[in-house]
Amino acid sequence: MTGLEGFIGMHRDRQGSRRHVTVVGAGIVGICSANYLLKQGFEVEIIDPTVPGSEDQCSYGNAGGICPGSCIPNSMPGVLWNVPRWLMDPEGPLYVRLAYLPHALPWLVRFLVASRKSRVAKISAAMRSLHRYTFDCYEPLMKEAGCEELLQKHGQLFVYESQDGPAKNAYGLCLRREQGVRVDILNADEIRQLEPALAPIFKSAVYLPEQGQCPNPGRLVAKLAENATRQGARFIRARVADFEMGAQGVVAVQLEGGERRPVEQAVLAAGAWSADLARKLGNRIPFETERGYHVMIRDADTNLRIQTISADRKFVASPMEEGLRIAGNVEFSGLKRPPNMVRADALLKQARPIFRHFREGEVKRWMGHRPGTPDSIPVIDRARRASNVIYAFGHGHQGLIAGSVTGKIVAEMAAGAPTMIDLAPFRADRF
Numbered sequence: 001m002t003g004l005e006g007f008i009g010m011h012r013d014r015q016g017s018r019r020h021v022t023v024v025g026a027g028i029v030g031i032c033s034a035n036y037l038l039k040q041g042f043e044v045e046i047i048d049p050t051v052p053g054s055e056d057q058c059s060y061g062n063a064g065g066i067c068p069g070s071c072i073p074n075s076m077p078g079v080l081w082n083v084p085r086w087l088m089d090p091e092g093p094l095y096v097r098l099a100y101l102p103h104a105l106p107w108l109v110r111f112l113v114a115s116r117k118s119r120v121a122k123i124s125a126a127m128r129s130l131h132r133y134t135f136d137c138y139e140p141l142m143k144e145a146g147c148e149e150l151l152q153k154h155g156q157l158f159v160y161e162s163q164d165g166p167a168k169n170a171y172g173l174c175l176r177r178e179q180g181v182r183v184d185i186l187n188a189d190e191i192r193q194l195e196p197a198l199a200p201i202f203k204s205a206v207y208l209p210e211q212g213q214c215p216n217p218g219r220l221v222a223k224l225a226e227n228a229t230r231q232g233a234r235f236i237r238a239r240v241a242d243f244e245m246g247a248q249g250v251v252a253v254q255l256e257g258g259e260r261r262p263v264e265q266a267v268l269a270a271g272a273w274s275a276d277l278a279r280k281l282g283n284r285i286p287f288e289t290e291r292g293y294h295v296m297i298r299d300a301d302t303n304l305r306i307q308t309i310s311a312d313r314k315f316v317a318s319p320m321e322e323g324l325r326i327a328g329n330v331e332f333s334g335l336k337r338p339p340n341m342v343r344a345d346a347l348l349k350q351a352r353p354i355f356r357h358f359r360e361g362e363v364k365r366w367m368g369h370r371p372g373t374p375d376s377i378p379v380i381d382r383a384r385r386a387s388n389v390i391y392a393f394g395h396g397h398q399g400l401i402a403g404s405v406t407g408k409i410v411a412e413m414a415a416g417a418p419t420m421i422d423l424a425p426f427r428a429d430r431f
């Protein structure tokens with residue numbers, strides 16, 4: 001890994017004034033980018049209509065997994081045969097609203113194409129290259145922001161209600177091992193010893209001891225935003241509507257309401273809202289919001305310690321500062337339609353039986369927009385028509401994991417320094 005020391009420094013133009021970067025979007029990706037840009041000595045302006053860490057951001061309500069060993073794409077060989085079964089189940093893990101299908105279809109076709117084995121191996125390697133440094137890149141930021149307790153390293157547990165769960169998932173395990181991820185296979189007794197909170201319905205499990213978790217992803221974004229403010233970042237509560245082009249690229253952003261803000265360099269980190277803005281800069285990127293849900297149960301009293309994924313029921317159970325979070329679901333229904341909380345309730349219903357003790361206290365429901373590319377990896381690149389704009393979006397199901405690393409890469413790119421990983425797999429023109 002390239003050391004921070006190698007590229008830290010004050011970035012000044014010939015007149016000696018500090019160079020300026022405008023970050024569009026203050027979710028985990030934008031906020032980590034801002035923090036690393038500040039470390040580099042840039043002046044930073046962050047534009048977002050929402051409050052960092054608030055419920056409007058996808059970064060608020062995720063399952064909290066910070067997993068260096070995450071290298072399994074969503075589209076895996078055989079997915080084609082599972083999709084119809086999932087679609088026919090009204091409470092299943094995947095849902096496409098019929099009226100939305102024509103819109104989502106081109107994306108879904110690309111998603112299926114990405115499931116070819118040769119492609120999966122390459123995507124898996126790209127995911128691992130980005131995710132393996134997640135702890136290294138979060139730790140200095142969390143230390144500076146005074147929130148080191150927001151990274152816990154308890155591992156991650158995938159549980160199965162049959163003996164042959166891991167065997168059925170052999171290809172996924174093989175990918176993880178190829179990428180150097182430690183994988184432990186557990187039997188029913190070992191599951192009980194490791195995580196006594198679970199009901200004795202699980203017969204096999206895969207434990208990934210090197211994975212981590214954030215017990216409050218919204219607070220993490222808020223703390224890192226506070227830190228950025230302390231280091232001199234300026235927040236503008238507004239939505240970017242357009243870019244003004246000059247001979248050398250973007251010269252200003254136009255805000256909704258008409259204000260114009262000059263730009264030297266910009267970072268586009270607007271999560272699920274990024275693709276429309278990228279189109280204005282010459283890149284047509286296949287992009288969908290993969291809407292996901294959670295229920296937060298305040299006093300569930302399960303005593304769950306390790307983030308646990310029910311492989312059969314398709315949800316993640318995460319112990320959080322504010323209670324137990326059950327997260328999951330992928331719904332294709334666009335950015336504008338209101339949430340369908342029946343899907344959140346379906347998660348709750350699926351989750352009850354997996355715990356020995358489960359008290360249904362106060363329940364809060366949430367929906368968020370995952371910024372999804374069809375091949376499960378983000379776009380980290382420069383805009384086609386504006387080399388002074390850096391793309392950092394499309395992190396799909398892994399934006400919390402990849403946020404810190406992406407932030408560091410963005411700062412390297414802005415400084416014109418070599419990037420810590422090869423960015424070829426993340427190019428905007430790969431589709």
Ligand SMILES: Cc1cc2nc3c(=O)[nH]c(=O)nc-3n(C[C@H](O)[C@H](O)[C@H](O)COP(=O)(O)OP(=O)(O)OC[C@H]3O[C@@H](n4cnc5c(N)ncnc54)[C@H](O)[C@@H]3O)c2cc1C
Binds near residue numbers: 062066239270328402
């Ligand atoms: C149920 C669920 C579970 C998940 N679990 C995990 C997990 O365990 N681990 C993991 O790594 N990931 C997980 N994810 C995915 C992760 O949450 C996302 O990948 C990540 O939050 C994306 O971050 P972001 O900064 O790109 O987007 P966001 O957090 O959505 O932030 C984008 C920001 O851009 C702003 N914006 C939009 N348009 C404009 C504009 N025109 N001008 C200015 N600002 C704009 C928005 O207001 C928003 O604040 C999960 C997601 C869901 C839904």
